[in-house]
Amino acid sequence: MGKLRNLTIFLVFIGAVALLINSVQTPSEANAAKGNLNMKKVDVDEFFADHDGTFVLRDMKKERAFVYNSERANQRFAPQSTFKVPNALIGLQVGAVEDEYDIKYWDGVEREIEIWNQDHTLGSGMRYSVVWYYQAMARDIGEKRMEEWVQKISYGNQDISGGIDQFWLSSSLKISPIEQADFMGTLYKENLPFDKDVMNTVKRMMIQTEGDNYTLYGKTGQGTGIGWYAGFIETKDRNYVFVTNIAGTSTEAKNITIDILKKYHLMTR
Template sequence: MRKQKNFVFFLALIGAVVLLITSVQPPSEANAAKDNLNLKKLEVDEFFTNRDGTFILRDMKKEKTFVYNNERANQRFAPQSTFKVPNSLIGLQVGAVEDEYDIKYWDGVKREIEVWNQDHTLGSAMRNSVVWYYQAMARDIGENRMKEWVQKISYGNQDISGGIDQFWLSSSLKISPIEQADFMESLYKENLPFDKDVMKTVKRMMIQEEEDNYTLYGKTGQGSGIGWYVGFIETDNRAYSFATNIAGTSTDAKNITMDILKKYNLMPEYGQGT
């Protein structure tokens, strides 16, 4: 009888131990790496082999920043199509467009990118980087209002003298990658001088990938041999702004950014067919 009681006690003890172990399971390696990401120890040289470029990653909750190639990070370049982000904010704020569904009709002029040759909404123009839509919206905003708002948000050198529908395209307006990361952080935190619903709309239009454990927001830009990819990424418990600028294309800049985010488990499912 005593042996039977001891055996029952032993089984109960084993069950309690198993329950305790399962209740304190450590986080996965990916989550642990993500939670404890040390920006000072990032290694990204491999992504810039034989290529001049810079990469900035800012932990917006810990307020810590990693910069690869500090000299280029502080050099100003034309924003190219990354200016579609502030252009959208300004256009919505002043009523040049009503919302992300506001349609502009194609003028029938054939342009080099086929998807541009059709009517577009503000949202589809952002996703497809439709230059003519944003040029038309900039003209509707007008030089005075555009200048006022570019100054209000302290965007780069704030110089729009290159023409109301050209100043951001290899023209007078210049911004550094560091300034881009600052601007993206301000947009993420909704600290810019725009209405909250305006900022939320633009952020929604910037979504590029949305998975269970992260959401990626971004905008590309390229011209005059320069490629940009800027934005921010939200994970389960972290948020990072980023800016990549390279001598190359926007596709190259975006691929470099995503490869770095993947390496450090900020996009754990990227490239795995999900």
């Protein structure tokens, strides 16, 4: 009995030591926990003092999300030029364009933005949000294939009835900021029904800026009284999808997003 009692005491002691070891964080673990963004405490009210708007931020590792102004976040709006992202994916997938260097030649029509008045590639068309390039590509894709793919990716209300080169521009197609975040998150994870090289090409075209510790991917969109900025940011240990939608311009939406990302140290040097 004495030996059994001593063995029991020894086993209890070993279990207690193991529990203590498991409960103590190493300095690196403690620092990592300290660095993680607490989604419940993200405070962005100050950035929307002059705009009715919404902001969605989704942690791609922990699948947690922060939503500012959930009412607007669930309201559908025309995607405007944020649709260039799925448009490019579809165009590449069906062979309407070969790659990001595929050139379309300017038709000589003077448009309101000077840089649009020249030849462009798929990549430069994304970078400078060249509407005519993506309209021409949509016509090359055609209504049948476009509708098929918009439905495959469950993009917003999936309504392209507003015309093959107009439906995303203040027309029939509508998507909510929450749905935009879902779409961007699925693209980031490369879980959309496109070839991997197609998704990698479009993601590469979306790169806006790179720092030592982050890469920012995004696309603006603007219509009458509406501004979008949607995309994702990769850092060394955290990856987030973001969507900003405001009653304002795309430039303002982008600036608000960047200010928020900087405030929470997601964009550093």
